[in-house]
Amino acid sequence: MIQLRGVTKSYNGTIKAVDQLNLDVPKGEIFGFLGPNGAGKTTTIKMVTGIIRPDAGEITINGKNIATDTLEAKRQFGYVPDSPDLFLRLKGLEYLRFMADIYEVPQQLRKERIQQLAKRFDMSDALGDTIQxxxxxxxxxxxxxxxxxxxxxxxxxxxxLTGLDPKSSFTLKEMMREHADSGRTVFFSTHVLEVAEKLCDRVAIINKGKILFCGTFPEMQQHFQSNHSLESLFLELTKHE
Structure with missing residues (x-):
């Protein structure tokens, strides 16, 4: 579970990227975080993951405070950034072993998991090549x-999902569903509103650092008394902001 209480972040002391954000992302659901460019999505995610610190407010992950109990909080989650251009000089397998070392995954268990993941993502033959x-x-x-x-x-x-081929995209969405259905948490941002509409149990729409709506898609339709798509409602909701 992820909880944000009164989280605020400003740049240059004037521009509020995130403004008094309150959010609950419970266990057992896929939670979509939506918003136009510059809305505060990535800033929020970077605060949740401890990459940047908020000016005010509190963030906890499974009850662990990211500011005061940083290592334990970071053990709770896996984070995929918006750019995959990292560790380019390592071979694929070296990178996976490096990540397993950081999280102290036992040798036999890491071997099984790497094999399973490589098979699901059709990467078995590429693990010996450099990431670059x-x-x-x-x-x-x-x-x-x-x-x-x-x-x-x-x-x-x-x-x-950016850059993934259709099969890998389907695999990841399938894995997200499996993870949530097992009682765990999936929090993801996307620009692909059709995917969010079909995949997410709940969504939050952020614009100019504030949450405009948080709930299920049917709740959004009921709120706006409309049977339009998520895309149409999203555009309507953000156009006047």
Whole structure:
């Protein structure tokens, strides 16, 4: 579970990227975090993962405070950033072993998990190659595999479907569903509103650092007394902001 209470972040002391944000992302559901460019999505995710500190407010992950109990909080989640261009000089297998070392995954268990993940993402034949030789989609897949190798309770995914081929995209969505159905948490941002409408149990729409709506898609339709798509409601909701 992820909880944000009164979280605020400003840049240059004037521009509020995130403004008094309150959010609950419970266990057992896929939670979509939606918003136009510059709305505060990535800033929020970077605060949740401890990459940047909020100016005010509190963030907890499974009850662990990211500011005061940082290591324990970070053990709770796996994070896929919005850019997969990391650790380019390592071979795929070296990167996965490196991630397993960080999270102290036992040797036999890591071997099984790497094999399973490589099979699901069609990466078995590429693990001996350097990441810089990978296509964008392959880099995205190896990053996803790296954060899943320690089987984290909470998945935090920033635009995870970008660059994935249809089969890999389907596989990841399938795995997200499995993870949530097992009583764990999936928190992800996406620009692909059709995917969010079909995949998410609940969504939050953020714009200019404030939550405009949080709930299920049917609740959103009921709120706006409309049977339009998520895309139509999203555009309507954000156009005047």
């Amino acid at each position: 030789s990978y296509s964008h989609g392959m880099r995205q897949k190896i990053m996803i595999m790296g954060v899943l190798v320690h089987h984290p309770e909470v998945w935090i995914l920033d635009e995870p």
